[in-house]
Each structure stands twice: as C-alpha cells, then as structure tokens.
Amino acid sequence: MQTILIVDDAAFMRMMIKDNLKKSGYTEFFEAGDGETAVAVYTDKKPDLVLLDITMPNMDGIQALQAIKKVNPAAKVVMCSAMGQEGMVVEAIKLGALDFIVKPFKPERLIQTVKSIIG
Numbered sequence: 526m527q528t529i530l531i532v533d534d535a536a537f538m539r540m541m542i543k544d545n546l547k548k549s550g551y552t553e554f555f556e557a558g559d560g561e562t563a564v565a566v567y568t569d570k571k572p573d574l575v576l577l578d579i580t581m582p583n584m585d586g587i588q589a590l591q592a593i594k595k596v597n598p599a600a601k602v603v604m605c606s607a608m609g610q611e612g613m614v615v616e617a618i619k620l621g622a623l624d625f626i627v628k629p630f631k632p633e634r635l636i637q638t639v640k641s642i643i644g
C-alpha cells in the first residue's frame with residue numbers, strides 16, 4: 526500500500542487533502558504541520574509520496590524539500606503552493622520536486638497528480 530506524507534501548517538488543509546485521497550482509495554497517511562516535523566517524519570517513515578506546503582513555520586517547504594532530498598535523492602515530492610508563489614515553485618522544481626498544485630485546488634487535480642506519480 527502506498528504511503529503519503531501530507532505536510533501543511535493548516536490542519537483543515539491536511540484534512541481536506543486526506544479526505545480526498547481516502548475517497549480515491551489511499552489509506553496510509555502521515556501528517557506534519559511544519560517543515561522540521563516533515564523532515565523528521567520523512568526520515569522515519571520513508572513515505573512513497575510527500576505533498577509539501579511551501580509557507581510554514583520553523584522550516585519552509587523549500588528548506589524541507591532540500592532536507593528530504595538529502596535523506597533520499599529519489600524522494601517523490603509534490604509542492605502545494607498558493608497563488609503568487611511561482612518563483613518558489615520554479616525553485617522547488619529545480620531542487621527536484623516532481624510537480625506542484627496551486628491552492629485552492631480542485632480534488633480532481635490533486636488525485637490526478639498523485640495517481641500520475643504513485644499510481
């Protein structure tokens with residue numbers, strides 16, 4: 526079973542993402558509310574996919590992406606950005622993020638992106 530780490534400092538956003546993924550048949554989730562925790566959970570659990578918010582306390586999504594890629598260069602990471610963060614998204618793609626979704630996103634876009642990466 527594929528495991529997904531959902532990282533966002535907004536609990537409602539994590540819940541929304543998880544609910545939509547559950548409806549599509551995914552059942553194994555980990556969650557983190559900041560970048561530092563995300564790196565720690567990634568290191569411990571090695572999830573198949575990370576959905577990574579950009580703006581977060583302690584360590585932002587770009588820093589967390591770099592740290593996760595240090596732990597595992599093959600880590601599969603999708604950035605969850607907000608409007609107006611195009612520069613950060615370009616940076617993240619350069620650092621090895623596979624794709625991005627822009628909040629607020631449609632559930633279909635989320636599912637399509639996740640499925641295209643982990644099936």
Ligand SMILES: [Mg+2]
Binds near residue numbers: 533534535579580581
């Ligand atoms: Mg945020």
